[in-house]
Amino acid sequence: MLKADLHIHSTFSDGSDSISQIVKEAENRGLDIIAITDHDTLAHAGHIPTDSKVKIIAGIEISAVDPQNNTRAHILGYNIREPELVTRLTQPTLFARNLNSEKQARILIENGYDIDIEKLQRAQGKYLYKQHIMDYLVSTGQAPEMFGEFYYRVFKNDGICAFDIDYISVYEAVTVIGKAGGLAVLAHSGQQQNFYLIPALAELGLAGLELNHHTNSDKDKEIIRRYSEEYGLFLTGGSDYHGRFEPQDFGIGDIISEESGVEAICAR
Numbered sequence: 001m002l003k004a005d006l007h008i009h010s011t012f013s014d015g016s017d018s019i020s021q022i023v024k025e026a027e028n029r030g031l032d033i034i035a036i037t038d039h040d041t042l043a044h045a046g047h048i049p050t051d052s053k054v055k056i057i058a059g060i061e062i063s064a065v066d067p068q069n070n071t072r073a074h075i076l077g078y079n080i081r082e083p084e085l086v087t088r089l090t091q092p093t094l095f096a097r098n099l100n101s102e103k104q105a106r107i108l109i110e111n112g113y114d115i116d117i118e119k120l121q122r123a124q125g126k127y128l129y130k131q132h133i134m135d136y137l138v139s140t141g142q143a144p145e146m147f148g149e150f151y152y153r154v155f156k157n158d159g160i161c162a163f164d165i166d167y168i169s170v171y172e173a174v175t176v177i178g179k180a181g182g183l184a185v186l187a188h189s190g191q192q193q194n195f196y197l198i199p200a201l202a203e204l205g206l207a208g209l210e211l212n213h214h215t216n217s218d219k220d221k222e223i224i225r226r227y228s229e230e231y232g233l234f235l236t237g238g239s240d241y242h243g244r245f246e247p248q249d250f251g252i253g254d255i256i257s258e259e260s261g262v263e264a265i266c267a268r
Contacts, residue, residue, distance in 0.1 A: 007238025013038035016243030081181030190220025212237025236261030
């Protein structure tokens with residue numbers, strides 16, 4: 001069985017590690033396949049090395065919602081043959097997230113924090129995420145850690161920066177990935193408890209479900225397997241690695257994909 005981590009984020013979105021760092025670690029960990037699935041962008045596709053022992057797939061993770069009730073859902077896309085169709089859909093999210101994060105930075109400045117917006121790291125050198133703000137606050141000694149009490153007080157729980165953007169319809173995300181010739185996979189459905197979406201998404205062309213993810217409980221996995229069998233969906237998995245930009249104590253390759261997902265994605 002091939003060892004594949006099909007859910008990894010780089011500095012092209014909200015990951016702290018570059019693609020070269022990720023590939024080196026994947027090689028060191030003895031992986032056969034990895035997928036870089038940055039949020040709402042395929043810009044990394046042109047930066048995938050071709051001389052690695054590891055097969056590297058350029059994917060995407062689209063941040064989406066069910067517009068009827070605002071339930072969050074993330075859709076992974078693999079083997080996209082017409083990337084311009086997907087980019088046209090997701091580009092507004094990148095712009096909106098950047099403006100939202102810049103607003104959060106300005107609010108922090110107004111509340112006494114010393115932030116030089118020009119010195120903040122940005123994805124692709126363009127797009128600011130709240131992780132970049134937190135990383136700056138930690139590195140300058142204004143916050144003790146990335147995801148401790150400070151983060152949850154400020155960015156969550158009605159904090160001064162606890163506001164977000166509008167996201168793409170999950171139904172449109174699946175449809176557009178299919179139109180672009182790709183394979184759409186519902187990510188970490190246990191985390192967002194959005195299993196009810198699967199029947200409708202399957203009708204629209206959903207191809208797979210992410211089974212192996214650190215937020216999927218044993219009960220969640222039972223539900224995912226049941227839907228997989230009922231709707232003929234393959235199963236994937238991955239670490240959802242973000243480096244120091246996520247509160248996780250595992251690394252690349254610590255969570256790997258089910259074989260059916262590897263076969264479906266790598267057969268294309």
